[in-house]
Structures are given as C-alpha cells and as structure tokens.
Amino acid sequence: MALHTGTILVADDHPLFRMALKQAVEQAFPESKVKEAESVDQLEKLTDQGSEFDLILLDLNMPGAHGLSGLIYMRDRYQNIPLVVVSASEEANVIYKAMEFGANGFIPKSASMDVMVEAIEHISQGESWLPPNIMPQQNPLLGEQDHDLARSIASLTPQQFRVLGMLAEGQLNKQIAYELGVSEATIKAHMTAIFRKLGVRNRTQAVIRLQNLDVGSIAGQVH
Amino acid sequence: MALHTGTILVADDHPLFRMALKQAVEQAFPESKVKEAESVDQLEKLTDQGSEFDLILLDLNMPGAHGLSGLIYMRDRYQNIPLVVVSASEEANVIYKAMEFGANGFIPKSASMDVMVEAIEHISQGESWLPPNIMPQQNPLLGEQDHDLARSIASLTPQQFRVLGMLAEGQLNKQIAYELGVSEATIKAHMTAIFRKLGVRNRTQAVIRLQNLDVGSIAGQVH
DNA sequence: TCGAAGATTCGACCAAAGTCTAATTCCGTC
DNA sequence: GACGGAATTAGACTTTGGTCGAATCTTCGA
Numbered sequence: 094m095a096l097h098t099g100t101i102l103v104a105d106d107h108p109l110f111r112m113a114l115k116q117a118v119e120q121a122f123p124e125s126k127v128k129e130a131e132s133v134d135q136l137e138k139l140t141d142q143g144s145e146f147d148l149i150l151l152d153l154n155m156p157g158a159h160g161l162s163g164l165i166y167m168r169d170r171y172q173n174i175p176l177v178v179v180s181a182s183e184e185a186n187v188i189y190k191a192m193e194f195g196a197n198g199f200i201p202k203s204a205s206m207d208v209m210v211e212a213i214e215h216i217s218q219g220e221s222w223l224p225p226n227i228m229p230q231q232n233p234l235l236g237e238q239d240h241d242l243a244r245s246i247a248s249l250t251p252q253q254f255r256v257l258g259m260l261a262e263g264q265l266n267k268q269i270a271y272e273l274g275v276s277e278a279t280i281k282a283h284m285t286a287i288f289r290k291l292g293v294r295n296r297t298q299a300v301i302r303l304q305n306l307d308v309g310s311i312a313g314q315v316h
Numbered sequence: 317m318a319l320h321t322g323t324i325l326v327a328d329d330h331p332l333f334r335m336a337l338k339q340a341v342e343q344a345f346p347e348s349k350v351k352e353a354e355s356v357d358q359l360e361k362l363t364d365q366g367s368e369f370d371l372i373l374l375d376l377n378m379p380g381a382h383g384l385s386g387l388i389y390m391r392d393r394y395q396n397i398p399l400v401v402v403s404a405s406e407e408a409n410v411i412y413k414a415m416e417f418g419a420n421g422f423i424p425k426s427a428s429m430d431v432m433v434e435a436i437e438h439i440s441q442g443e444s445w446l447p448p449n450i451m452p453q454q455n456p457l458l459g460e461q462d463h464d465l466a467r468s469i470a471s472l473t474p475q476q477f478r479v480l481g482m483l484a485e486g487q488l489n490k491q492i493a494y495e496l497g498v499s500e501a502t503i504k505a506h507m508t509a510i511f512r513k514l515g516v517r518n519r520t521q522a523v524i525r526l527q528n529l530d531v532g533s534i535a536g537q538v539h
Numbered sequence: 540t541c542g543a544a545g546a547t548t549c550g551a552c553c554a555a556a557g558t559c560t561a562a563t564t565c566c567g568t569c
Numbered sequence: 570g571a572c573g574g575a576a577t578t579a580g581a582c583t584t585t586g587g588t589c590g591a592a593t594c595t596t597c598g599a
Contacts, residue, residue: 186407252576252577260520263518263520263524265518265555266557275578278581279578279579281558282578285558285559294557295556297486300520300527301486307531473547474546476546488586490585499548499549499550501550504585505547505548508587508588517587518587519587
C-alpha cells in the first residue's frame with residue numbers, strides 16, 4: 094500500500110470542497126496524483142477506463158451515492174482500496190455505521206485543513222481514523238438484517254444501483270428510463286431484479302427497506 | 317392545569333412498561349386516575365367516548381404512532397393537553413425534534429422510577445422536562461419544509477392517518493382495505509387525499525417524504 | 540330542526556408498476 | 570477465438586395504483 098504517494102480520488106459534488114480536499118491531499122503527499130469525480134457515475138467511468146487508485150475520499154451526499162448505501166456499494170466494488178467517508182453529518186450514529194460498513198475513516202466536512210491532512214496520512218498507512226471527539230464504538234450497532242441488506246446492495250449491478258438511487262428519489266419508471274436512455278420496459282426489468290435481491294415485493298417496500306439503513310434503531314424495526 | 321390530580325393516559329404497547337409508567341404516575345399523584353391504551357386507535361376510542369385527560373404519556377413506537385409523525389398528529393388533535401414522549405431511543409436528535417414538534421417533555425425508557433416521577437411532576441406543573449444529560453437546544457433543527465410537512469400530517473383525518481401508517485409499513489391497498497374492513501376503492505380515495513395533503517404524487521414519494529422527518533439532516537436533503 | 544361542511548365510502552375508468560419470456564451484448568475463461 | 574454466464578435490453582401481458590365523480594354519513598352551528 095502506498096505510504097508516500099499514489100493516485101488519490103476525490104469524489105464530491107461540491108467544487109469548492111473538492112478543491113479543499115485536493116489541497117489537503119497534496120499537502121500530505123506532494124508526490125501524489127489527485128483525480129476528481131463529482132458523481133458515482135463519473136467515478137465508475139474513471140475506474141472502467143483503467144484508472145487505479147490507492148485511496149478514495151467519498152462524499153455520501155454526492156449524486157448517485159445515496160447515503161450509506163453508496164458506501165456499501167463502493168466498498169464491495171473496490172475491496173482492496175482504502176475508502177474514506179467525507180460527510181457534512183457528524184452524527185455519532187452515522188459515523189459508527191459507516192465504519193461498520195467498512196469505511197477506513199471518517200472525515201467531517203467541518204474539519205480544519207490540518208485535521209484532514211492528519212486523517213489522510215493515518216489512513217494511507219493502513220490505520221483507521223475517526224474525528225477526535227468520537228470514541229471507537231465497541232458494540233456493533235448493526236444487526237443481522239442490516240448485514241443482509243448490505244449484502245443485497247453489494248450484489249446489485251452498476252445499472253441496478255443507479256436505478257435504485259433514482260427510485261429512492263421518488264422518480265417514475267418513465268423518468269428513470271428517459272434519464273438513462275433506455276425503454277421503460279428495461280427499467281421495469283431492473284426493478285424486478287432489485288426487488289428480488291432486496292427481498293421485497295414492490296418499490297414502496299424497497300424504499301422502506303433502504304431507509305432502515307440510515308434510521309436504524311431510531312424508530313424501531315418494522316416487523 | 318391540574319397540579320395535584322386529574323386523569324392521566326398511558327399509551328404504550330408494552331404491558332410491562334405500561335405498568336411501570338402507571339406506578340410512576342401514581343407515586344407522583346396518588347389521587348390521579350390512570351387510563352391505558354396500547355395503540356393510537358384505542359387512545360382515540362377513549363377520547364371519542366368522552367374521556368378527558370390532563371396528561372398523555374405517549375410511546376412513539378406504539379402501533380399506529382409511526383415515529384415523530386405520531387407525535388405531530390397527536391399534538392394537533394389534543395392541543396391543550398400536555399404531551400410527554402416516552403421512547404426507547406435516546407438520540408439527542410430525536411429528542412430535540414420531539415420538543416420542536418411540541419412535546420412537553422421526553423422520558424427515555426431507560427430512566428429510573430425516581431426520574432420518571434420527577435419528570436411527570438415537572439411537566440404537570442406546566443414546565444418542560446428533558447433527560448439530565450440533554451442540554452436544551454438553542455437553534456431550531458427543523459426547517460421550513462419540516463413545519464410544512466408537520467402541518468400536512470396534522471391536517472390528516474383519523475382514517476387517513478391510519479392509512480398512511482399502513483402505507484409506511486409497505487402494505488398493499490388490498491391489504492389495508494381488508495384490515496380496515498372497507499373496499500379497495502375507498503383506500504385509493506384516501507391515498508389520493510393523503511398525496512394531496514403531503515404534496516406528493518404517489519405512495520413512494522409519500523414514504524420518502526415521511527422518512528425525511530426522522531432522518532432529517534443525517535443524510536442531507538434531497539435536491 | 541335544518542342545513543352546510545367535512546369525512547367516509549364506493550364504482551368506473553385510465554395510468555403506472557410488475558412479471559414472464561426471450562433476444563442481444565459484454566466479459567472473462569478455457 | 571470460441572464458449573458460458575451474467576448483464577442489459579425489450580415486448581406482451583397481468584396486477585396494482587391513482588383520479589374523478591358522486592353517494593352516504595357525521596357533526597356542528599344557525
């Protein structure tokens with residue numbers, strides 16, 4: 094694993110913040126190359142074109158990454174690459190869950206440049222990193238069904254994950270088909286496949302199942 | 317407002333915990349009458365039959381109360397009655413939101429009997445009450461759209477709120493119709509009315525809109 | 540007591556969602 | 570370079586969802 098250099102990917106849809114992250118990376122590793130992506134689609138294009146990365150900084154609020162499901166999906170696709178979650182949220186709950194879903198670190202967007210540099214240095218050395226005020230969580234927050242759901246999401250194909258994301262935004266099959274440039278019949282076929290993998294019967298239940306990821310124990314489990 | 321006595325309603329689906337709450341109430345106010353309900357439906361039956369209460373202890377995980385939406389709905393229906401949220405969740409976020417949505421107090425289920433008694437005493441005197449480790453929140457957590465949504469939920473009729481709850485569990489119109497003993501056409505009509513009030517076009521968007529209540533800023537707002 | 544407004548109910552009709560089958564393309568392996 | 574399996578695509582068909590108009594029922598105040 095690259096200790097001093099390598100190619101680092103910054104995936105965030107906010108241009109200013111992407112720039113700040115890039116600077117932090119370059120300060121920590123002057124020799125490193127930094128590439129940028131402003132959506133999950135762009136990120137996948139880069140890797141499809143053969144780009145290889147030694148570290149990914151991932152914003153969970155970015156287009157295409159829908160909360161923790163984006164992390165789960167990415168974690169499975171790039172298993173050997175350290176993955177750092179960058180997020181505006183500083184909820185302890187979210188941070189713990191991100192780590193349990195396999196993030197190598199968590200950098201809050203409110204962090205100072207120095208802290209970001211420090212975090213990146215730690216993580217690139219194979220250590221994990223958490224915000225200073227956050228204690229490492231001992232007892233797992235996630236239950237068996239959470240991991241089931243994670244496995245389901247990880248098993249989605251790229252196109253299916255894209256479709257699921259648009260479903261989670263409440264779009265109609267017709268709209269999704271138009272945006273992806275395929276027929277409505279195709280989207281329906283993807284939907285059926287997604288429902289099978291998530292273990293639900295229809296789109297409403299799919300959305301409910303997904304929301305349990307982020308909400309978790311707050312509102313109690315649905316029987 | 318009854319300072320020393322009155323009728324108090326304990327609404328919780330867990331029998332053991334209902335008993336514990338009842339004891340706490342009787343210890344705080346030996347003169348008081350305690351009535352019990354194990355679902356929102358039962359609670360509404362009691363008030364429909366003319367019962368009047370001076371304080372309601374409400375569990376948000378109870379059947380029929382779907383998270384914070386249950387609080388919003390109840391708060392609007394019984395505006396002059398102090399409403400205390402009792403919940404297994406101790407997330408600061410949830411507590412603050414509950415208070416912003418008009419709860420008069422928040423009692424975590426992990427609290428000791430003494431603490432519960434103290435909380436009930438405070439609230440019955442018109443004061444608010446929070447768990448000891450929770451600081452009163454200064455800046456509002458909720459945005460304008462949250463209050464819009466709250467107004468929408470408050471404007472639902474009892475039957476519509478029931479239907480919305482079952483929708484949020486992922487049930488089909490057919491199933492909801494069967495459970496409520498009406499025709500499927502009726503449920504569809506309720507759905508249309510609910511969508512209008514929530515400002516959405518279909519059931520999937522309705523579920524998404526509701527989830528923003530509980531999740532709030534955790535995963536960021538949808539475009 | 541008599542409306543008036545809202546709540547609840549329902550049937551008919553149209554739109555959207557979901558399933559099944561199957562063709563085509565893509566990718567890694569032998 | 571051919572083969573096999575998975576992904577993507579799509580058409581035909583069935584089921585579910587959603588809107589409209591309208592009939593009862595309730596409730597509350599004139």
